[in-house]
Amino acid sequence: MPPSDSQGLDISRLVKNFNGLVAVDDVSFKVAPGASFGLLGPNGAGKTTIIRIVMGILGADNGEVQYQGQPITRLESRRFGYLPEERGLYQKTRLRETLVYLARLKGLTFSEAAGRVDAYLERFELQDYAQKNIQTLSKGNQQKAQFIAAIVHEPEVVILDEPFVGLDPVNQIVLKEIITELQAGGATILLSSHQMEQVERLCQAICLIDRGRVVLEGSLVDVKGAHSEQRVEVTFDRSIPEGVDRWLAAPETRDSTVAGELKRGLAPTLKGLMDLGRVLEFKVRESTLEEIFIKAVKGGLE
Amino acid sequence: MNAAWLVARWEYTIRIRSKFFLISTLLMPLLIVGMMYLPMLLIDESDVRGLELAIVDASGEWAGQIGQLLDERHNTSDGIPLYPRWILQSESRHGQRAEAIALLEAGVIEAYLVIEPEFITKGEVSYVTRDQGRVFEQEQLRRAVQSVWTQAAFQSHRVDPELLATLNQDIAWTSYASKGKSLSAIDEMQAFMTPIIYVMILFFAVFFSSQILMRSIITERGSRVVEMLLSSITSRDLMTGKILGLGLVGLTQIAIYLLVASLAGVGRGVELISAGGAGYFILYAILGYFFYAAIYASVGSLFETEQEAQQVVGLLSLIPILPLVFSSYVIIHPEALVVRIASFFPPLTPFLMIIRLEVTKVPWWEVAGTALVLALFTLLMMRWAGVIFRTAILLYGKRITLPEIVRWVKVG
Numbered sequence: 001m002p003p004s005d006s007q008g009l010d011i012s013r014l015v016k017n018f019n020g021l022v023a024v025d026d027v028s029f030k031v032a033p034g035a036s037f038g039l040l041g042p043n044g045a046g047k048t049t050i051i052r053i054v055m056g057i058l059g060a061d062n063g064e065v066q067y068q069g070q071p072i073t074r075l076e077s078r079r080f081g082y083l084p085e086e087r088g089l090y091q092k093t094r095l096r097e098t099l100v101y102l103a104r105l106k107g108l109t110f111s112e113a114a115g116r117v118d119a120y121l122e123r124f125e126l127q128d129y130a131q132k133n134i135q136t137l138s139k140g141n142q143q144k145a146q147f148i149a150a151i152v153h154e155p156e157v158v159i160l161d162e163p164f165v166g167l168d169p170v171n172q173i174v175l176k177e178i179i180t181e182l183q184a185g186g187a188t189i190l191l192s193s194h195q196m197e198q199v200e201r202l203c204q205a206i207c208l209i210d211r212g213r214v215v216l217e218g219s220l221v222d223v224k225g226a227h228s229e230q231r232v233e234v235t236f237d238r239s240i241p242e243g244v245d246r247w248l249a250a251p252e253t254r255d256s257t258v259a260g261e262l263k264r265g266l267a268p269t270l271k272g273l274m275d276l277g278r279v280l281e282f283k284v285r286e287s288t289l290e291e292i293f294i295k296a297v298k299g300g301l302e
Numbered sequence: 303m304n305a306a307w308l309v310a311r312w313e314y315t316i317r318i319r320s321k322f323f324l325i326s327t328l329l330m331p332l333l334i335v336g337m338m339y340l341p342m343l344l345i346d347e348s349d350v351r352g353l354e355l356a357i358v359d360a361s362g363e364w365a366g367q368i369g370q371l372l373d374e375r376h377n378t379s380d381g382i383p384l385y386p387r388w389i390l391q392s393e394s395r396h397g398q399r400a401e402a403i404a405l406l407e408a409g410v411i412e413a414y415l416v417i418e419p420e421f422i423t424k425g426e427v428s429y430v431t432r433d434q435g436r437v438f439e440q441e442q443l444r445r446a447v448q449s450v451w452t453q454a455a456f457q458s459h460r461v462d463p464e465l466l467a468t469l470n471q472d473i474a475w476t477s478y479a480s481k482g483k484s485l486s487a488i489d490e491m492q493a494f495m496t497p498i499i500y501v502m503i504l505f506f507a508v509f510f511s512s513q514i515l516m517r518s519i520i521t522e523r524g525s526r527v528v529e530m531l532l533s534s535i536t537s538r539d540l541m542t543g544k545i546l547g548l549g550l551v552g553l554t555q556i557a558i559y560l561l562v563a564s565l566a567g568v569g570r571g572v573e574l575i576s577a578g579g580a581g582y583f584i585l586y587a588i589l590g591y592f593f594y595a596a597i598y599a600s601v602g603s604l605f606e607t608e609q610e611a612q613q614v615v616g617l618l619s620l621i622p623i624l625p626l627v628f629s630s631y632v633i634i635h636p637e638a639l640v641v642r643i644a645s646f647f648p649p650l651t652p653f654l655m656i657i658r659l660e661v662t663k664v665p666w667w668e669v670a671g672t673a674l675v676l677a678l679f680t681l682l683m684m685r686w687a688g689v690i691f692r693t694a695i696l697l698y699g700k701r702i703t704l705p706e707i708v709r710w711v712k713v714g
Contacts, residue, residue: 055533068309082533
């Protein structure tokens with residue numbers, strides 16, 4: 001593959017087999033510099049394998065990963081930060097010294113590492129545990145510690161594999177704030193998650209993987225524009241009148257409310273429904289990413 | 303700083319301050335000192351308490367002489383004889399024995415000697431005791447009876463009593479070891495103990511470090527820390543750092559052990575650890591450690607729990623136990639063909655060579671040859687270990703088969 005002119009992360013035609021089983025099958029996508037990119041897919045879709053190849057932990061059978069137009073031929077550890085899906089830290093060592101060690105492996109000097117670790121421990125309210133053995137920390141705190149290890153060297157590209165799993169709502173908010181901050185500071189974020197709501201809020205672009213293949217890829221706006229369906233929810237004053245199926249596809253009814261996808265434009269549909277009976281409430285909403293995701297995985301997208 | 307060196311420093315620091323290191327490091331010197339001083343304590347005859355004794359002797363002649371000799375030889379510091387005795391002399395031998403048995407059962411005496419009728423011609427004596435553990439007393443009695451019998455035998459052949467006194471003396475025997483042009487006096491204890499202490503130190507240090515290495519890899523793999531590490535450094539740096547760091551832990555232990563062994567030797571007045579011996583020891587210890595570390599690192603990267611790995615390691619550990627078991631044979635027969643050939647078998651080389659170098663002058667080409675073969679196999683093992691480590695370390699939840707490993711090694 002010739003050097004790309006992209007300044008971001010360029011994943012091109014990746015293939016990976018494990019003993020004859022195709023885990024990643026001709027996967028390509030681009031992550032623009034400074035963007036937040038969501039890698040989505042059901043369990044076993046191949047997300048973690050793609051991420052491991054990007055990080056240089058696994059070798060690809062075919063294809064290439066480029067960063068800033070150059071192939072990532074060896075580990076550029078200082079430029080990348082990585083939070084693996086499989087969480088784990090040393091258990092019998094002290095929190096601060098462990099984080100300093102992991103930061104030093106990323107190329108920081110001792111004083112740089114120690115200074116940044118202290119700052120992050122304070123930010124995550126872990127300073128009281130600094131000299132404690134990691135095994136005495138709660139699961140959530142251990143996860144925060146691991147997140148610190150992933151970003152302590154202030155990398156250009158941050159790769160987070162299911163970062164919200166195992167965190168309580170308060171820490172999910174802290175994590176989201178920090179991801180937003182990292183992005184505001186110019187970092188490129190590659191986020192793998194099955195929590196669509198989080199991805200929708202954090203990412204500008206997505207790639208949906210299923211069974212090792214790319215199902216959908218593009219900016220969130222484009223994907224939603226192309227695959228979102230307008231859904232309406234209409235509440236009548238009494239029972240649901242006959243004939244709503246002329247205006248709504250696959251209507252679902254509950255009491256005097258009917259919900260379904262529009263068959264025609266919004267205005268004629270509203271007018272048509274009002275002709276059938278007295279409408280108390282008329283709601284319009286777009287498909288969520290989760291609905292698009294489920295539809296795509298089930299093969300319902302064209 | 304180099305990534306492998308950072309890993310090595312981390313491994314060294316966290317292991318050296320662990321309780322496990324402290325306990326195991328103290329345990330070995332205790333064993334060494336125990337080996338040095340325990341036999342000495344056992345052999346210490348000042349602990350001999352003596353026996354209340356009966357001597358059954360129909361003639362009465364021998365019992366008197368034996369008793370006299372015992373009184374001359376064995377007394378307390380206050381001059382009290384250690385072997386007070388009843389002499390049972392009567393016409394009926396059966397009656398004398400019965401009386402001795404009764405005294406023994408009543409607890410009046412602790413043992414009795416029966417001087418058989420043909421003592422002078424055949425030297426027949428029986429010793430009966432309730433307490434079989436009083437071996438030193440038994441030995442003192444045996445020596446006294448032997449002296450009386452020898453003296454009587456010489457006298458019956460009219461041997462000059464002065465000559466007899468001379469013959470009864472021990473000769474002045476001194477052993478020397480020839481090492482090059484110099485001779486050094488051999489202390490039997492040192493000659494036997496030094497190689498055994500070396501082998502034990504080597505065994506302990508090599509397997510302590512290798513076991514920790516394996517456990518550390520399994521823990522990092524099991525807790526998934528390894529994925530985080532491999533996102534920062536290469537698998538080669540990680541493995542090299544771990545092997546180096548834990549090797550330094552082993553070397554620290556060896557240094558402590560050698561120091562303790564030297565001091566224990568000084569305490570006994572012998573030079574247990576010589577500079578030359580320690581030099582060869584370190585050479586083979588380093589090569590041996592790298593050889594076994596490569597094997598243990600490979601095993602560690604194949605298993606997710608220590609229990610699974612222990613089955614394989616248990617089998618592997620049988621190989622280096624062989625030199626430990628046969629160390630006495632190797633000390634006595636350092637030049638035997640089987641020992642010389644086995645010295646070229648890499649898993650045994652370090653253990654056999656440090657014994658042989660301590661007890662005999664091994665030809666230089668054997669030293670160079672065994673070290674070279676071991677070094678080559680160590681390099682090969684390290685290479686294979688690198689391939690296995692790199693391939694297996696992230697293969698979770700899958701039972702890895704031997705043909706697969708062979709295939710990786712061939713491809714790698």
